[in-house]
Amino acid sequence: MPLFWRISLFNAVVLVTATALLLGPVTVSTPVLLTEAAILTVGLAVILIANAVLLRIGLGPLRQLRRTMTTTDLLRPRARPAVDGHGEIAELIATFNTMIDRLEAERASSAARALTAQESERHRVAQELHDEVGQTLAAVLLDLKRVADRAPDPVREQLHQVQESTRASLDEIRRIARRLLPGVLEELGLASALRSLAAEFTGPSLSVRHHIEPRLPALGDNADLVLYRVAQESLTNAARHAGATRVDLTLERTEGALELSVRDNGSGIDDTAEGAGIRGMRERALLIGAGLLLRAVPGGGTEVRLTVPVRDPEAEPAGTP
Known part of the structure; x- marks a missing residue:
């Protein structure tokens, strides 16, 4: 009643x-x-x-x-x-x-369309950077080398400096293109792509240690890309914003799920509003029905944990061990 x-x-x-x-x-x-x-x-x-x-x-x-x-x-x-x-x-x-x-x-559907368009735009920009800008800089390097071989010594030294600046710019362009279009993910699989990503972020001021299980279940292209992008965004935040010196990247199989963990020793998270990067990670997680957890690590730092459900426990392993 x-x-x-x-x-x-x-x-x-x-x-x-x-x-x-x-x-x-x-x-x-x-x-x-x-x-x-x-x-x-x-x-x-x-x-x-x-x-x-x-x-x-x-x-x-x-x-x-x-x-x-x-x-x-x-x-x-x-x-x-x-x-x-x-x-x-x-x-x-x-x-x-x-x-x-x-x-x-409806939010998941709109996020899927937006992320698909975003990945297409990343692909287009990466191709243009590689094919247009990269090729142009490579041609400039060859021209500079020919001119430097014929130039007098004082001018040759200056041309060598210009060559080094141009070569550094070309390397940066290629690095940006690789981040926009992770070709290793399509060619060698998720495990190799994450190892390559960890090596790319490792440098004098940041050490990235990784533990990735050699036999991963087949998740599909969307899930692999979401795992890769979440790891990439987490490493970017740790390197640029958190001031971290060490990051532990782990990808392991749990009961009924595959868990990605990116844990740093940086400044941690606060109560401020989440930025576009974190909201982008949440939208990607929602797209594949995964759970995303961000939490402060005791003693300082942040952990990003993405839990992707695995529906077929007997699936064949994907990627390269």
């Missing part, structure tokens, strides 16, 4: 009973006697308390629903509120759950 009718029925029963008693053996004196006033006061208190209890029990699920509505984040899916209560309240909670399911599905 809906809450409205339960309260109305309860009050109707009380009022009809009170009216029947007043018309029958029960009377109220004029002026009202002390015992009669006490009885009326107790009766009124019982009615008010009963109404309050009925409303509190009936509206309890709505308070839980309100808390859920104020904390819902489509990038952080969690358990739906239980369909408690009766009548309209149960229908309202069920409708809210259906709405969240639909919104999450």
Whole structure:
């Protein structure tokens, strides 16, 4: 029975009973006697308390629903509120759950289209950097070498410096192109791509240690790309923003899932709003139904953990050990 009718029925029963008693053996004196006033006061208190209890029990699920509505984040899916209560309240909670399911599905679909377009644009830019800018700089290096071979000694030294600057720019262009288009991921698989990524970030100021299981389950191109991009974004954050000197990258099989962990010893995370990089990781995780956890590491640092469900435990290993 809906809450409205339960309260109305309860009050109707009380009022009809009170009216029947007043018309029958029960009377109220004029002026009202002390015992009669006490009885009326107790009766009124019982009615008010009963109404309050009925409303509190009936509206309890709505308070839980309100808390859920104020904390819902489509990038952080969690358990739906239980369909408690009766009548309209149960229908309202069920409708809210259906709405969240639909919104999450639409968000995942739009994120998939956006990420597909993003990867296509990355591919186009990487190709242009490699084919256009890279080839042009390579031709400039050859021209500089021919001119330097014929130039007098003072000019030759300056040309050599220009050659080194041009060569450094060419190396940087190739490095950017590799980050935009991880060809090793398509050619050699996820394990080799993550090892290559760890080696790329390792330098004088940052040490990246990795532990990657040699036999990984086949996840599909989308999942492999999401794992690679999350690892890449985590390493970028550790190197550029966290001031870390050591990062541990781990990819291992757990029960029913594949877990990627990137843990650094940097400055850690704070309560500020998440940037575009972290929100991008959450959208990628949502795309493949994975769970993403960011947490502060005791003693300083941050850990990014991506848990990708593995639906086929007997899948053939993918990638190169």
